[in-house]
Amino acid sequence: MADLQKLTIGKAINLGLRRAMESDPKVLIMGEDVGKLGGVFRITDGLQKDFGEQRVLDTPLAESGIIGTAVGLAVRGFRPVCEIQFEGFIFPGFDQIVSQVAKLHYRTQGKIKMPIVIRVPFGGGIGAVEHHSESPESLFAHVPGLKVVSVSNAVDAYWGIQQAIKADDPILFFEPKKLYHSGALKAEIDVDGTPDQLFESRVVREGTTATVVAYGPSVKVALDAAAAAEDEGKSLEVIDLRTLSPLDLEPVFESVRKTGRLIALSEAPSESSLTSEIAARVQQECFYSLEAPVLRVTGFDTPYPPAKLEEHYLPDLDRVLHTVDRSLAW
Amino acid sequence: MPSEHWTHPEPGDGPAAVAAQPSPEQVIAGLRATSEGGAELTQLLTPEGERVSSPQFDRYVDDIDAEALKGLYRDMVLVRRADREANAMQRQGQLGIWVPLLGQEAAQIGSGRALQKRDMAFPSYREHGVAYARGVDLKEVLGIFRCTDHSGWDYKEHGFHPYTIVIGNQVLNAAGYAMGQKFEGKVGDDDSEATICYFGDGATSQGDVHEGFVWAAVYDAPLVFFCQNNQWAISEPTERQSRLPLYQRARGYGFPGIRVDGNDVLACLAVSRWALEECRHGNGPVLIEAFTYRMDAHTTTDDPTRYRLSDELEEWKLKDPIERVRAYLARGGGADQAFFDQVQADSDAFAAELREYCFNMPEPPPERIFSNVYAESTPMLDAQREEFLSYLDGFVGAGEH
Ligand SMILES: Cc1ncc(C[n+]2csc(CCOP(=O)(O)OP(=O)(O)O)c2C)c(N)n1
Numbered sequence: 001m002a003d004l005q006k007l008t009i010g011k012a013i014n015l016g017l018r019r020a021m022e023s024d025p026k027v028l029i030m031g032e033d034v035g036k037l038g039g040v041f042r043i044t045d046g047l048q049k050d051f052g053e054q055r056v057l058d059t060p061l062a063e064s065g066i067i068g069t070a071v072g073l074a075v076r077g078f079r080p081v082c083e084i085q086f087e088g089f090i091f092p093g094f095d096q097i098v099s100q101v102a103k104l105h106y107r108t109q110g111k112i113k114m115p116i117v118i119r120v121p122f123g124g125g126i127g128a129v130e131h132h133s134e135s136p137e138s139l140f141a142h143v144p145g146l147k148v149v150s151v152s153n154a155v156d157a158y159w160g161i162q163q164a165i166k167a168d169d170p171i172l173f174f175e176p177k178k179l180y181h182s183g184a185l186k187a188e189i190d191v192d193g194t195p196d197q198l199f200e201s202r203v204v205r206e207g208t209t210a211t212v213v214a215y216g217p218s219v220k221v222a223l224d225a226a227a228a229a230e231d232e233g234k235s236l237e238v239i240d241l242r243t244l245s246p247l248d249l250e251p252v253f254e255s256v257r258k259t260g261r262l263i264a265l266s267e268a269p270s271e272s273s274l275t276s277e278i279a280a281r282v283q284q285e286c287f288y289s290l291e292a293p294v295l296r297v298t299g300f301d302t303p304y305p306p307a308k309l310e311e312h313y314l315p316d317l318d319r320v321l322h323t324v325d326r327s328l329a330w
Numbered sequence: 331m332p333s334e335h336w337t338h339p340e341p342g343d344g345p346a347a348v349a350a351q352p353s354p355e356q357v358i359a360g361l362r363a364t365s366e367g368g369a370e371l372t373q374l375l376t377p378e379g380e381r382v383s384s385p386q387f388d389r390y391v392d393d394i395d396a397e398a399l400k401g402l403y404r405d406m407v408l409v410r411r412a413d414r415e416a417n418a419m420q421r422q423g424q425l426g427i428w429v430p431l432l433g434q435e436a437a438q439i440g441s442g443r444a445l446q447k448r449d450m451a452f453p454s455y456r457e458h459g460v461a462y463a464r465g466v467d468l469k470e471v472l473g474i475f476r477c478t479d480h481s482g483w484d485y486k487e488h489g490f491h492p493y494t495i496v497i498g499n500q501v502l503n504a505a506g507y508a509m510g511q512k513f514e515g516k517v518g519d520d521d522s523e524a525t526i527c528y529f530g531d532g533a534t535s536q537g538d539v540h541e542g543f544v545w546a547a548v549y550d551a552p553l554v555f556f557c558q559n560n561q562w563a564i565s566e567p568t569e570r571q572s573r574l575p576l577y578q579r580a581r582g583y584g585f586p587g588i589r590v591d592g593n594d595v596l597a598c599l600a601v602s603r604w605a606l607e608e609c610r611h612g613n614g615p616v617l618i619e620a621f622t623y624r625m626d627a628h629t630t631t632d633d634p635t636r637y638r639l640s641d642e643l644e645e646w647k648l649k650d651p652i653e654r655v656r657a658y659l660a661r662g663g664g665a666d667q668a669f670f671d672q673v674q675a676d677s678d679a680f681a682a683e684l685r686e687y688c689f690n691m692p693e694p695p696p697e698r699i700f701s702n703v704y705a706e707s708t709p710m711l712d713a714q715r716e717e718f719l720s721y722l723d724g725f726v727g728a729g730e731h
Contacts, residue, residue: 036565036637038636040631059570060566060570061571064537088496089496092496092498092536127426127477129426129427129475271710300700300714300715300718301714302700303703306473306478306479308476308477308478309694309696312696318725
């Protein structure tokens, strides 16, 4: 009998981490406040109590230290899962990520593997002060040697974290912090089932009028927009990218060949970003199918503003619908 | 007391010394050893409000007569009252978050009042008391926590840099600023300039802080590193950052380090004045570890019951920075009840003014998102801004019909 559990995204990651630790004693969790406190978002809640202080490490307060020591631990055969408290604090560790984590395998012609997962809560909409609401994923997708995924729902969160930990490549695992504890996004998960492929994107709603491609917290916005568009007689197809590097764009190409229109949606600024890459590749592959240029709905090309302004900064349902209309007007 | 005997074995100390290395329990005791005297902790006013003398530091507070001490008392009461008011306003949904300073008033007022107008301070994000001492209107601090702004005050006018949230970043920035003071020849005598930089015990683990120590040391920058060791970095205790009392680290970088009772405003003032004087005279940086305690949560989103024992809090309440000055003033006859009542009334008025301001704080207009991204804007950003504003106008029009 299937073991079905109804979990939020946050609880799904917690259970996924627990499963990974049970099945492999080399899996370690490390980060600031991940022990007694269970992390500032409580994602690692209860793990130190059950696995001890040598497998769930409250580290000194230094991101370069967390990632740099994870590299050494990985060389020694461990599988570290690093928690970065908020995306805005990953940058002290950026050097270690791009210089060592991303390149050791290449530099040693495969002799050294980097089975490291770096968990990064990201995105806005929580009314926070500076550095707590950003979307820096494109910076990592741009670095060869790293894989980047972003989850949008509890099922993917549960399986994705376990698959990422099992993988021998370093993976940046972007988690939509605003949705961690969303009751509306609770999902029934067969926790003993079999997962999808980690590095595949997926059509999450079928439609014919236009395609909206999104990832992480924006998938919910895309689905809400699709529901609203239906009332206006428009049928939006929504694709959850799930994997940001490698980008799996086949389902997007296929969808665009059907609908002729693409809107790429993300909270990140647009210049030189994942949405730029999507637009370039789609025009290359689907040039003759496109009825309108690929349009983007994104954060603006500014630093993340004070949170009182984030409702304007963050792409919402209205901006998506407005952009769909612009595409249709072409 | 473990604290007094806590010494780090040096090369050449021989196997006996190495064998005498402290046990983990002793290490923690040493890191956490508190005010009950001891050569390691500079104190001028005990928790009971007794003035103790210090041959080295008394002269730095010679000018602090009863009137001046009353001023320091008033500063601390006002700052605490503002802190409590902001905490309450966060609870009422008026602020997005608040970062309490409860318990750290003496460290902040003592060091803040040691500064001269020409000096510069680099805060992290908890330095509301230093802001006040630098003449920053605390209303300008509230905007950060109401999330209408990233920074309010004029840094130059107040000699108070914007808050820095990324742990440790400001330490290198401060080192650079102090190097600039040195390069411009602003050191060498009593009228010279100095810089002070604030950070927590957790921050001492960051590379930026270590690098800041190195830079300031090798360039003899006039920089006082002011570490408020409030015992916790969110849920992580000091011993998760260090095995050595933090002030002792300075030695490894080649400058003096000193531990001061961070709940003793007189001692904080004296030690900071001494350290700033060292800097002004061109003797290079100094590390001050102000040994204190955060008597509230890390921020209003934190839950310290998950990691902290209430005994510890109760113990620290007995070392309250404000109560000891009050006891000293009351006992010594420096202040009567009317004075304390007046300060109380002033602080209530101060808090009411903050509250009034907070509730009526204007919301920034949407175009603010696009302003000041660059000194010289770009055509692409201008176009993005225009497009968004006309998109918003569309809604206004729709709403009118
Ligand atoms: C680079 C970075 N990593 C993580 C954080 C999240 N964070 C904010 S405050 C804090 C603890 C800081 O402790 P400490 O330096 O002792 O200062 P305190 O807040 O106790 O004054 C952490 C981990 C951050 N702001 N910056």
